[in-house]
Amino acid sequence: MSITLSSRRTFLQATVSGGAVLPLLTSLGMATNAVAGGLVEAEGSLCLFEADAAMGADMAAGVRQIGLAYQTVTLDDAAGWSAMLDALTSARGRSLAVLGRSATVFAVRSMLEPTWRVVLEGRHSRQADSGMRHELSGLDAPMNQLSGWLNRVRDPAQYAVVLASMTRGEFSADAERKTLDLNSHAWPGSDLVSLLAWPKGVV
Amino acid sequence: MESVLPPGIKREHFAALLADLKKVVGREFVFTDPQWELPAYNDAYLTTPAELHQPSAAVAPANVEELQRVLEVARHYKAPLWTISTGKNFAYGGPAPRKAGYIVLDLKRMNRILEVNEKHGYAVVEPGVSYMDLYRHLQKIGSKLWVDCAAPGWGGVLPNMTEHGVGYTPYGDHVTMQCGMEVMLADGTLVQTGMGALPGSQTNHLYKYGLGPSVDGLFTQSNFGVVTKIGMWLMPEPPGYRPYMITFEKESDLHAITEVLRPLKVNMLIPAVAMTVEMLWEAAVQVTRRDYYTGKGPIPESVRKKMRSDLKIGAWNFYGALYGPPPMMDNTWEVVRDAFASIPGAKFYFDEDRAKDDVAWQYRKKLGAGIPNMTEYNVMNWIPNGAHIDFSPISPVTGADATKQYELIRDRCNKAGFDYCGEFAVGWRDMHHIFCLTFDRNDVKQKARANKLFGELVDAAAAAGYGEYRTHVDFMDRIAGTYNWNDSALLRMHEKVKDVVDPSGILSPGKMGIWPKSMRKGKA
Numbered sequence: 158m159s160i161t162l163s164s165r166r167t168f169l170q171a172t173v174s175g176g177a178v179l180p181l182l183t184s185l186g187m188a189t190n191a192v193a194g195g196l197v198e199a200e201g202s203l204c205l206f207e208a209d210a211a212m213g214a215d216m217a218a219g220v221r222q223i224g225l226a227y228q229t230v231t232l233d234d235a236a237g238w239s240a241m242l243d244a245l246t247s248a249r250g251r252s253l254a255v256l257g258r259s260a261t262v263f264a265v266r267s268m269l270e271p272t273w274r275v276v277l278e279g280r281h282s283r284q285a286d287s288g289m290r291h292e293l294s295g296l297d298a299p300m301n302q303l304s305g306w307l308n309r310v311r312d313p314a315q316y317a318v319v320l321a322s323m324t325r326g327e328f329s330a331d332a333e334r335k336t337l338d339l340n341s342h343a344w345p346g347s348d349l350v351s352l353l354a355w356p357k358g359v360v
Numbered sequence: 361m362e363s364v365l366p367p368g369i370k371r372e373h374f375a376a377l378l379a380d381l382k383k384v385v386g387r388e389f390v391f392t393d394p395q396w397e398l399p400a401y402n403d404a405y406l407t408t409p410a411e412l413h414q415p416s417a418a419v420a421p422a423n424v425e426e427l428q429r430v431l432e433v434a435r436h437y438k439a440p441l442w443t444i445s446t447g448k449n450f451a452y453g454g455p456a457p458r459k460a461g462y463i464v465l466d467l468k469r470m471n472r473i474l475e476v477n478e479k480h481g482y483a484v485v486e487p488g489v490s491y492m493d494l495y496r497h498l499q500k501i502g503s504k505l506w507v508d509c510a511a512p513g514w515g516g517v518l519p520n521m522t523e524h525g526v527g528y529t530p531y532g533d534h535v536t537m538q539c540g541m542e543v544m545l546a547d548g549t550l551v552q553t554g555m556g557a558l559p560g561s562q563t564n565h566l567y568k569y570g571l572g573p574s575v576d577g578l579f580t581q582s583n584f585g586v587v588t589k590i591g592m593w594l595m596p597e598p599p600g601y602r603p604y605m606i607t608f609e610k611e612s613d614l615h616a617i618t619e620v621l622r623p624l625k626v627n628m629l630i631p632a633v634a635m636t637v638e639m640l641w642e643a644a645v646q647v648t649r650r651d652y653y654t655g656k657g658p659i660p661e662s663v664r665k666k667m668r669s670d671l672k673i674g675a676w677n678f679y680g681a682l683y684g685p686p687p688m689m690d691n692t693w694e695v696v697r698d699a700f701a702s703i704p705g706a707k708f709y710f711d712e713d714r715a716k717d718d719v720a721w722q723y724r725k726k727l728g729a730g731i732p733n734m735t736e737y738n739v740m741n742w743i744p745n746g747a748h749i750d751f752s753p754i755s756p757v758t759g760a761d762a763t764k765q766y767e768l769i770r771d772r773c774n775k776a777g778f779d780y781c782g783e784f785a786v787g788w789r790d791m792h793h794i795f796c797l798t799f800d801r802n803d804v805k806q807k808a809r810a811n812k813l814f815g816e817l818v819d820a821a822a823a824a825g826y827g828e829y830r831t832h833v834d835f836m837d838r839i840a841g842t843y844n845w846n847d848s849a850l851l852r853m854h855e856k857v858k859d860v861v862d863p864s865g866i867l868s869p870g871k872m873g874i875w876p877k878s879m880r881k882g883k884a
């Protein structure tokens with residue numbers, strides 16, 4: 158259980174101005190300056206993910222590489238649950254990206270609302286043809302931004318980074334909601350649910 | 361979702377009501393936004409349309425003084441409130457009100473642990489204190505007292521007790537372990553029950569009954585008041601704890617298991633609530649249905665066999681625990697083991713015999729020692745978008761009753777296209793049969809089927825003389841209707857009490873089938 162709050166801004170500035178490109182960002186196909194903008198925003202976010210083999214990726218390594226603050230979530234022990242609640246308390250005002258199996262994300266969501274607003278929910282399930290189905294529902298605008306990334310990310314860790322980067326939007330409270338059903342190549346691990354939650358005030 | 365109004369209240373009055381509530385608790389703690397705030401008060405596990413239970417608002421007072429003023433506002437406008445504390449009553453309605461338009465009275469902010477008494481073994485808590493909170497607090501102060509928690513550790517000590525909830529240590533019958541209650545009546549009067557009625561009482565949390573009628577039970581599973589504080593006896597950490605598991609090979613072993621168990625329970629050789637768990641429950645907390653079977657209908661025996669072998673479980677799995685000094689545990693174990701060994705194929709396990717990553721064993725082991733966790737929520741991973749409502753009839757502890765109930769539910773459930781996922785929990789003299797009716801919450805047709813099946817089960821169980829110990833908001837009237845001896849004398853008495861203690865009918869109308877006069881008999 159840990160929270161990493163690295164100085165992402167400094168890190169990114171150095172990386173971008175020095176012409177070096179993070180392998181992860183390259184693999185995501187992000188233009189470095191656009192990324193710098195987006196990820197500087199991501200300083201205001203926390204990634205919560207289930208600490209389980211079912212995630213199919215070393216989530217901690219993935220999100221740590223990008224310098225994202227994270228907190229693992231488990232349903233299995235009181236200390237882990239308490240650590241998550243503490244992390245939520247200290248994350249007031251920041252965006253949240255949540256990833257895990259259905260039951261875990263349900264439990265986390267029940268602790269977020271109404272302090273946070275879940276602007277996007279994704280159900281990501283493996284298909285018989287070895288592809289991945291993504292059922293997204295939520296606000297139109299973040300969903301449109303996000304949908305383009307589904308085929309570009311390699312695994313849940315990269316998806317978490319993309320989610321967490323979407324911290325701001327010019328969206329009104331009555332912004333349009335929609336659902337979207339998309340397919341992509343398979344991600345490792347089992348079926349997942351994801352949430353993007355913004356603090357009250359952003360929407 | 362569109363916003364809704366409380367029943368019988370006009371929009372302009374509602375606006376004035378909200379303004380008054382905001383004056384009491386502050387703007388921040390009155391929630392009205394149907395898109396962003398009120399979904400927190402939906403029941404994600406509904407089998408009926410969400411609109412039927414959508415609140416018009418929620419209000420969260422911080423203390424009894426604010427609560428008193430909230431009730432005053434509600435009385436003034438005759439606005440129905442729906443009381444919740446930690447609000448995690450999933451499988452029985454979650455935080456959602458009985459009817460659309462109610463204002464949820466959310467007591468989460470009243471979450472102080474007022475006292476931990478190490479010497480006499482009790483704690484005094486407000487409504488919003490969860491098992492996790494109390495456990496954490498006891499750890500922090502180095503207490504040697506145990507919490508007794510329901511399987512979901514985020515549930516509340518107080519509301520779980522008021523719902524007649526159960527845990528898994530010898531203190532698992534929560535109503536029995538509650539001692540001393542403070543309750544606010546609809547008119548704002550604060551009452552201390554039992555010994556607490558004596559000013560300066562030294563024994564409020566030591567002796568339950570006080571003088572005269574004992575009224576605590578009137579405020580459990582009820583809408584006669586808002587419970588604001590309770591004392592809860594806590595078990596001192598025993599000198600030894602040795603949980604065990606016994607697996608049984610055959611589905612038909614349920615009869616023998618229950619017969620062997622009864623004398624062991626009645627004679628207190630198994631002090632905690634004793635659990636006989638069917639194999640799919642064991643599987644569902646750790647694997648998904650799809651991992652084993654993608655067909656429709658009941659899972660074939662060949663697949664079930666593979667599951668049992670992979671997960672090292674039986675068709676039925678018994679969980680118990682020994683508590684006390686080691687020589688006592690050794691003696692008791694001999695008796696327990698010999699009794700269950702009479703069932704062919706029984707296999708016995710202690711902690712050292714189960715794998716460290718055996719999810720089912722690990723969480724049961726924690727529950728037996730009052731260590732809260734949330735692992736059981738994993739049953740929702742069994743199928744995509746999993747949700748469940750629980751059907752929980754009570755029966756005598758006999759093999760014949762266990763088998764009859766099991767078959768009654770299993771057959772109807774398989775016919776309706778659902779998996780039987782259930783367990784039997786044996787208390788002092790009773791057996792709770794918990795059937796976890798799991799369905800896909802995104803599948804409208806499946807939800808309708810689950811709802812229909814549940815109704816059929818209520819009727820079939822009642823016809824066989826079995827009543828449910830609690831239920832989902834959607835089935836409260838129907839089940840209250842089965843408790844109809846002598847022309848529903850009990851319900852009529854409840855209604856009389858309701859009319860006296862809450863004449864404006866503001867507190868949780870319809871809770872467990874009890875409606876205020878203005879909403880009774882077709883008026884609702």
Ligand SMILES: Cc1cc2nc3c(=O)[nH]c(=O)nc-3n(C[C@H](O)[C@H](O)[C@H](O)COP(=O)(O)OP(=O)(O)OC[C@H]3O[C@@H](n4cnc5c(N)ncnc54)[C@H](O)[C@@H]3O)c2cc1C
Binds near residue numbers: 520527582588737739
């Ligand atoms: C996977 C799973 C496993 C479960 N296992 C168990 C188990 O082992 N044991 C068990 O008992 N339950 C179990 N449950 C059911 C339920 O989750 C728990 O009982 C839980 O503790 C109830 O939620 P809560 O404590 O947050 O109560 P709340 O949701 O706060 O309240 C429940 C109800 O109590 C009444 N109430 C609440 N506060 C007050 C008050 N202050 N005054 C008067 N009335 C009040 C209201 O009618 C309210 O609707 C399980 C559920 C699931 C989904």
